[in-house]
Amino acid sequence: MRQKLWKNLQGFRESANIWFNKAFREQDANEIVNKIKDFERENLQLRAQLPRDVPDQVLETLRNEVKDVAIYGNLIVALGNKALEEKHWEKIFHLIEQPKPSSLNTFNLQFLVENGILKEFERVDEISAFASGESTINTALNEISNFWANEALFTVLSYRDSKDRFIIGDVEDTIAQLEDNQMSI
Numbered sequence: 526m527r528q529k530l531w532k533n534l535q536g537f538r539e540s541a542n543i544w545f546n547k548a549f550r551e552q553d554a555n556e557i558v559n560k561i562k563d564f565e566r567e568n569l570q571l572r573a574q575l576p577r578d579v580p581d582q583v584l585e586t587l588r589n590e591v592k593d594v595a596i597y598g599n600l601i602v603a604l605g606n607k608a609l610e611e612k613h614w615e616k617i618f619h620l621i622e623q624p625k626p627s628s629l630n631t632f633n634l635q636f637l638v639e640n641g642i643l644k645e646f647e648r649v650d651e652i653s654a655f656a657s658g659e660s661t662i663n664t665a666l667n668e669i670s671n672f673w674a675n676e677a678l679f680t681v682l683s684y685r686d687s688k689d690r691f692i693i694g695d696v697e698d699t700i701a702q703l704e705d706n707q708m709s710i
Contacts, residue, residue, distance in 0.1 A: 530571060530583040537564050537587060541594050544601075545635040554605020558598045564591045600646050601634070603653040608660035613652050620645040662710075669706045677702070 544557050568588050575581055604617070611629070618625040621640040626632050642649065680694030693699075 530581065530587065533564070533567060533571070534583055534587045534590070537591060540564075541590070544594070545638070546633050548630050549604065549632060549634050549637070550630050552605075554601045557601050557605075561591065561595050561598055565595060597634070597638070597643065600643060600649065603646070603650045604634075604637070604642075606653040606656055608656040609653060610656065613656045616652050617642075617645075617649055620648055665709050669709070672702070672706075 540560060544552065564587075568584065568591060571584060572588075575584065609617075611625075614629055615625045621637065621642055623636075623640050677699065679696075679699065681691045682694045684690040684692045
């Protein structure tokens with residue numbers, strides 16, 4: 526049991542070191558948060574296996590270190606949003622009064638934490654949500670644009686007996702598609 530506790534503590538410290546010091550955008554934010562939850566869950570299981578009246582210093586250290594990192598969970602998810610673009614990162618770095626790095630693949634979570642990003646969580650969360658909304662709208666607009674550029678078909682009929690004048694034939698499907706597109710925007 527003692528060996529398992531030490532192994533968990535070392536594993537957590539190694540993971541936390543990576544999460545905080547590796548380039549943030551090269552990591553999967555959801556995976557980080559899930560691993561933190563796994564450590565929390567495992568701590569509870571180990572705690573249940575130990576006698577209640579005997580405190581274990583290693584388990585308490587592990588629990589405290591996991592708790593100290595877990596407070597960043599929601600922030601990590603917000604910052605890990607794949608919809609965040611350069612303009613959004615510029616706003617985030619502005620919040621902590623730091624210039625945006627020339628390459629977004631160079632900063633780490635430790636840098637953001639040291640510069641007070643946790644105090645700006647609500648604004649970061651708003652920026653992240655806004656980026657998701659923009660992404661959803663852009664995706665819908667691209668789909669609509671592609672449809673009208675590549676798939677929309679109009680039936681063209683000769684106008685009366687004229688060979689050089691035409692009219693658009695059945696437009697019901699076209700109008701229905703147009704209405705669908707209007708609703709999705």
